[in-house]
Amino acid sequence: METMSSISTVIRRDSFVFAIFLSAFVYLLLVFGGVLPFSDEDSLKPIMKGVMLVGFILLFCFVDFRRKSVESLLLFSAAGLFFGVLLLVRASNFEFAVEKIDGAIVCSCIVALLLDHGYRRFGRERFQFAFVIFSVFVLILTVVYKIRFGFFDRSTRFFLNGPIVYGWIMGLCAILSFDLWSSRRHSYLLFLSFGFFLALIWTESKGSVLAFLLAMCVYLLWDLRRNIKSIVFVFCFLFCVFFLFSDVLMDMLSNSRLAAVGRFLNGDLGGADEGSFGVRSILAEKATQEFWDNPIFGIGIGEFRFGEYVYPHNQHLEIFAELGVFFGIAHLLFVFSSFVVASRVNKAIILLFAVAASFSGDASYLRFLYSFCLIGYLGREPVSRGQVREA
Template sequence: MKDNATSLYIKWILIHIGIGGAVFVLPFLAKLYAILIVLVGFRYVVRTKNHNNEALYVAAYVVGAEVFLRMTEGNFFEQYAKYMVMAILLLGMIYRGTSKNSWIYVIFGFLLLPSAVLSFYTLNFETDIRKAVTFNIVGPITLMVSAIYCYQRKVTFKQVLNIIDMLAYPLMATLVYMFAYTPSIRDVVTSTESNFETSGGFGPNQVATILGLGIFLFFIKIVLQSKNNKILWINAVFFLVVTFRSIVTFSRGGVLTGFVMIIVVVLLLLFYTKSYAKSKISIVVFMGVFALIGVWTYSSVQTGGLIDKRYANEDARGRVKASQLTGREVLIESEINMFLDNPIFGVGVGKNKEYRLETTGVNAASHNEITRMLAEHGLFGLFALLILLFTPMILYLNNKQNIFVLAFLIFWLLTINHAAMRLAAPAFVYALSLLKVSFTDENQNPVSREQTS
């Protein structure tokens, strides 16, 4: 069985390495790949009737593939992945229903409505209202649908690990494409600014976000899913490669988020596991730290020391930059002022960019989902954020077996602070923190469960 599992895993890896290379050589295949994900994914859920939460696996795969599809222009429209995630999870709900207590996230959705309606009256006449509203609202709506699906849904720990696999596979294709797109880092790095060339030609912030998640995913695969030395070494290689490519995007938020997630899970594993498991985890962490020193050194050499200056908040000449947040504090301050000036309903969905331009002369979209929700939704946005923050924490008190709750919640919280909800990843990963996880299959008969406990 172990040999079969190893062979299957290697087969999946080779398929995705092939996808990354094929799309680079024949770019039109990216759209074919996007179509196949949907067709195969929907057929899979329909055929199985979502008996084992197959909808979660398909949604996870779409989330993992989103950045790859965007950088290769495989998306048919900008929010393709978000709509596909919602559609597949809604299909899953049709087959397997939802928790009666998931109404809390229905309330979250209703809290978004007043400002969405307000925007039709506040947005400038020449603005494309549909585009302005959907750009800002589709992320929270994706979170709502994902959360309703996941709320207290019973899954096994093995199924959670399967979800991690499905998130990770498309990242393998992404890495291959990025290496093909920029084989030499040294030749394209000339400053300490975020670098599109090292990010596959796509936004470094979003690439670093998904690769930062990849750092966490492959670390978990090393610790919990490496059944033999062959799999261990494969996962270790991917961990080092994804770490290197995320670092050299020169976008710090995603990288730091990935390592914060790892630290949180390691601490929980050390707290809950038995002594023999603790020693294994400690060895992995020690080797990981040693390997990361090597990755950082290699990254520094490849970038001519510029990556060191980037993380020290210096420019290419070694001068400390005036802004610690690359100017985002200006956006945050303006959004807080919008909230204070319009505390009840906010300025309306999509209006924050226009309002900022009118009041400060700065023409930029929000990078912070927290202050954006306050600015655009007012007190309704504040109540919505409180629901998002406290609900997973309360559920965790009654389900300590979901050891990833805090890590998933941290990914959502840190990501929306530097990359808003441009990607489907923060919405979907947040929802995973709501799953009710058990180490045994609750569909087994009582005698079986007693024997395995």
């Protein structure tokens, strides 16, 4: 009883420790992809998902979540799970199909609920800072792990996850850190943002790099007049970095997977490696053909097959190909309307994950995109701790 009472006391107290804990929970949910103990490829992932499920149940018992947010997310998840169960009838790979539903629907709702609670309880900036702090901790552990097992070996896990998910999270943290710097003007936040960007480059994830650059352009240009000094300062900073280290950077990139970015920009989509834009374009053509052959109901959730590939590495096309035109249009309308109502930083994050989803991952990765799309529909969150009000 004393233990339960102390836990309740810590949670009731708006301590930064609890903000860090909540941020860690969000981070791990994004890493493991849900709470339903199913996985088509990893024997450890179902165990970790089970742990996350128990953890969320405990959080739900102790934390006073905003009732309106819970009701809104329950409505979204109920609709998603209803159609998800109907889709499972046609699934030949049950575990893979459940994993997709878990990531896109269940995980997205839980992450959105935790983000909404964190923003309202601690203020958006303070909770963003907590997430950044925990991400720095994971980054340090990842560097140590990679030094031990292969720093530049992309096939070696990035501690908790592979290069795709890690690159997406590093891109997210770079945007969050830059947004904090934009409002607080603490120089260390700008260096943190640049450090996260270097970690993104480290993953050699081409689609993630392109998505991040596009998202940052939208963030900087969305309110050009108010941020003209920030834009000039950042471009001057990047120019100096490039001028000082251009030779080293060019040597590194010429021998890395990121050289395919140059091929993409030049229109030369050759290359047979799995990560090349050429292979992605072939998979996109296959998914498009599957959609035209089955436009109404699609081929079925988890039914995409092309050689060794079981998803087209384009989540938007995957929805059209596997679920049909109605789910595809609903997906696009949901993402677009969420972008319209989102705050400036959330616009950049939604764009980051929407573009990244065009290059990598299956539908379970939609947890990244949908989590931040849902935030915009849960009402305005206070920016700073002093603006917190009873909801």
